[in-house]
Amino acid sequence: xxxxxxxASPQTYARVAGVLYLLIFIFAGLSMTLQGKLVVPGDAxxxxxxxxxxxxxxxxxxxAEMAMFTCxxxxxxxxxxxxxxxxxxxxxxxxxxxxxxAVIGSAIVTLxxxxxxxxxxxxxxxxxxxxTLQSLAILAIKLYDYGFGIALVSFGFHxxxxxxxxxxxxxxxxxxxxxxxIAGVCYVLNSFALIxxxxxxxxxxxxxxxxxxxxxxxxxxxxxxxxxxxxxxKAVLLANNT
Numbered sequence: 001x002x003x004x005x006x007x008a009s010p011q012t013y014a015r016v017a018g019v020l021y022l023l024i025f026i027f028a029g030l031s032m033t034l035q036g037k038l039v040v041p042g043d044a045x046x047x048x049x050x051x052x053x054x055x056x057x058x059x060x061x062x063x064a065e066m067a068m069f070t071c072x073x074x075x076x077x078x079x080x081x082x083x084x085x086x087x088x089x090x091x092x093x094x095x096x097x098x099x100x101x102a103v104i105g106s107a108i109v110t111l112x113x114x115x116x117x118x119x120x121x122x123x124x125x126x127x128x129x130x131x132t133l134q135s136l137a138i139l140a141i142k143l144y145d146y147g148f149g150i151a152l153v154s155f156g157f158h159x160x161x162x163x164x165x166x167x168x169x170x171x172x173x174x175x176x177x178x179x180x181x182i183a184g185v186c187y188v189l190n191s192f193a194l195i196x197x198x199x200x201x202x203x204x205x206x207x208x209x210x211x212x213x214x215x216x217x218x219x220x221x222x223x224x225x226x227x228x229x230x231x232x233x234k235a236v237l238l239a240n241n242t
Contacts, residue, residue: 010082010171010233017078018223020071025220027068034061035112039141047141048134052119062112069109072102076158082228083165085237094161101155108147114140149191156187159215166219171232176222179215186211 034057040046051058076098083091115137128136159180167177190204 009230011227011230013078013081014223014227017075017082018220018225018227020075020078021216021220022224024068024071024075025217027064027071031061031064031068034058034064044134044138048115048119048137051115051137055116055120058112059116062109062116065109065112066106069102069105072098072105076102079162082233083162083169085233085240086165086169088240090161090165094158094165097154097158097161101151101158104147104151104154108144108151111140111144111147146194149194152187153191156184156191159184159187159212163215169232170236171229173222176215176219179211179218183208183212183215 038047038050038054038058040050076095079098080091080095083094118133118137118140161184163177163180163182163184165177166172166180167174169177186204186208190201190208193201193204
């Protein structure tokens with residue numbers, strides 16, 4: 001990527017970005033589906049019982065989360081390449097925000113791995129009674145939820161910048177940029193609501209889903225199907241001397 005004369009075309013980068021985004025959707029969906037079958041809201045004993053009986057299923061869900069956050073790293077780089085013609089500094093900042101989200105997300109995956117260590121009946125935890133093990137496992141799962149909310153703050157700012165850059169680009173659809181900007185605001189508001197105003201978190205969560213899912217899925221599908229307008233991308237790049 002250091003020699004611009006030998007770089008892949010923006011269309012190639014766009015298609016790779018679309019595939020990476022699709023993989024993120026797949027891994028996220030797999031993880032949520034597998035965990036949703038095991039976690040019983042409001043019933044810690046049932047949740048721990050389900051995880052204990054289906055540790056392999058829980059392990060696969062954790063592996064899917066690891067893969068999801070790993071895909072964010074090359075995607076951050078590719079979005080920088082695609083959007084630097086608009087504003088290189090903002091594109092770099094957007095990449096750093098997504099990279100931060102990936103780092104935080106990868107770190108908090110260890111909290112979802114904690115029940116595997118606690119409930120497999122090995123190591124130092126054999127001396128702990130069942131109730132203590134259940135409490136520790138549920139605590140780890142709850143802390144993951146808060147950690148994910150923290151990761152979404154960085155992701156929200158990434159979406160804000162990404163949406164603005166796409167809206168200004170002329171080689172990607174403005175509607176996707178506008179939707180991503182709105183989604184970014186909702187991501188950030190929901191994350192802070194979890195900490196500051198938990199009673200409002202349900203409302204902000206719904207707003208986040210309504211705005212975020214179509215914005216991200218729309219961008220993913222657009223990149224895979226249409227890519228970018230390569231001629232305009234090159235024209236903007238030359239015009240801004242980037």
